[in-house]
Amino acid sequence: MSIDEYGSFDVVIVGSGVAGSSAAIACATMGARTLLIEKLPFLGGNSTAVLDTFYGFYTPGERAIKVVGGIGDEVVAELRRIGTVLERPNTYGAGTGITYVAEHLKVVWENLVVGAGAAVLLHAFVQDVVVAGGRVVELVVATKAGLRRVGATVVIDASGDADVCARAGFGYEAAGTIDPAQTLTTTFRMANVDPEARASIGKERLHGLMAEAADSGEYDLPRREGSDHVTPIPGVTATVMTRIDQIFGSGVSMCNATDPDVLTRAEMEGRRQAL
Template sequence: MSVNQKSVDVLVLGGGAAGVCAAISAARSGYNVLLVESQGCLGGSRTATGVDTFYGFYTPKEQRRIVGGIPWEIAQHLVSQKAAFERPNTYGAGTGITYDIEMLKIIYERTVLDAGAELLYHTYASVVHTEDGVISRVVLANKLGLTEVTARMYIDTTGDGDIAARAGAPFEKSDVAELQSLSTIFFMANVDTTEAKKISHKELAERMKAANQSGQYVLPREEGSWHVTPHPGVIQANMVRVSGIDATDPYALTLAEVEGRQQTQQYVNFLKAYVPGFENAFLISTSHHIGVRETRRILGEYILTEDDVVNGRKFEDGIACCGAPVEDHGAGKDTRWVYVAGDGHYHIPYRSLLPTGVNNLLVAGRCLSATHGAQASARNSAQCMAMGQAVGVAASLAIERQEAVRQIPAYRLQELLREQGAIV
């Protein structure tokens, strides 16, 4: 079998929130960037998974904005198109920016392509070749067959840490019973949202509990939520909970997709029967694929801990700020929340984006080097985008200085990020 050949400066693997910003920042630095995505759109969990709200831009209590740069630019593009609004959240992660998913797909694509990056959909990185701690090439698989891509720098934004793992970088993964649960997001139309809002979140949870006790419903999560969207009468619901799944196992993930859609029907029927305003509503869609919160966590130069998070620790090599609470979606019917103390935010250190043992690879997104509890905070969308921008700049700086990614000075990376409007 013949194998195609391609060469770029920066190869970004995974086109979710982190990968998009990594590709934009590296391309704007003047380098030849290829962004590879397995789906047919950019955004990952922000689009294909149906999570239509950016969380993490603001601290939950003071509502102080702590993320800028490319992520904020994306958010403002949505607002300028009248495709997003800030939605106060009376519990949980605080104010979010709820947007139209279809418009975000377009804005992500336009911003990536305008930056000069090349985009490739429907493609998987199947094999990673590493020699003496350096990735030499990555084999892509798609309808064309196989393509070997060589790059000067590689960025893993797959969410699952696929590239780091295949390159031989060490990682951690919680026991299956402790991994955060998966969720199938669903949308309903023809909802009388004015009437439905009269039921508080606390009362909604009580009604879920009563429905479970009736024996007519099986609702694994009893404190799920719904919210309005930019479209009148259309709501998004995050209620489904599929537990005990290792999403790096495709067989288990397939069964999770089946289970998620079955649970959706239960929750739709519950809402129609138990919540005024939903009587005439109907299901219009489920997410293209089930949402995954946690799989591999790389072992980097520093492992961010839950203690760092809840105590608001600051780092000399901090490249992003996060005020999001620990939001641990375990297997039970509730979710564990732990809030950040002190001034309400902590730093994500650059070292947590550096896999040990591989010198030309960076990671960004939910597969960062963090403990289970810390990852349950740092995985928020604004932080994933901020990490993406940081590794895109870091890759460019490493190429410019002809250094390994762990050798570039953190202060210089921070200077460049601030010049691009990031808050560090």
């Protein structure tokens, strides 16, 4: 099979989540020929595909102190320019969160990355790597048009699963090997929520109502606790209320989300629980 050359870059970044997109902005701003590769049809990774809140901009505690600037500030400023951004307390006391509209953030990442001068390749998976002298010097990328070779002086693995490192044969620690891995969760949003009525119910009361619903036998709830929060969209809340630790009650562990068969069944189970 012939593999066409896509090009050669100073820096190639695999994965366009917060880390990858920020790295692309920084590298391109400094004048490096930069390529950002993403498997999804948009930039942002979990920040746009799953989540809707940034944490870590402020210290936790009664007096919130802003401790983040730089690219993070640029991102939030662009979000505010496009639409509404909410600052709200974390449900579990982790400090003030900045909640945004994910569709807006997709455009913000694109504007900042491309505006900095980086090239972007969406719908692209790293299929293989070439290692020379202990460094990754080339990537083989799978696209709709076939395989492409991408040369790189420096490769940044921001895939979230250390995909490049694993394919290169570098050492890594699989989640759950030493400490328990966090269970998988399918987040979902609810519409037509009365914000005032919801705000009148505290966390403990919410968990009590969920336990009562589960005990009634009328509802098949995967959890008796969880969290939800308001969003910039009126009447819409975002939730974390599913838990996928086994495959359809089979007892098979859901810890290894790098197994494609496990991940496929987990996706379906998560949607079943949300519904």
